[in-house]
Amino acid sequence: QEQLVESGGGLVQPGGSLRLSCAASVSIFGRSAMAWFRQAPGKEREFVAAVAWGGLATGYSDSVKGRFTISRDGTTNTVFLQMNSLNPEDTAVYYCASKGTYYSGTYWSQDSDYDYWGQGTQVTVSS
Secondary structure (H helix, E strand, O other), rough: OEEEEEEEOEEEOOOEEEEEEEEEEEEHHHHEEEEEEEEEEOOOOOEEEEEEEOOOEEEEEOOOOEEEEEEOOOOEEEEEEOOOOHHHHHHHHEEEEEEEOOOOOOOOOOOOHOOEEEOOOOEEOOO
């Protein structure tokens, strides 16, 4: 059964860090671009970061570039999002997504391009 399961969310103070994880079933992870999106209350879901299945090509939204790092581990079928220097504007539900693709160096930044989604994990940045 294809599935994505996020974990690692929680409450953190401004300036703090969190590491999100997304465990994917083998059928999803193998040749899939993986991405993180987020949705804050009252706002549309937005792209955060993505990594191609080859692991070398990555992309970030301007709002997180330099603070967040996406990575993937093929031995555990897991994608990570390391979030540093968090601020209240980063508060949102974070979703993991995957898209099967032949191309090892390609990723996408539109949510409509992705095939599978996790249930989301809440990140709250507050003092």
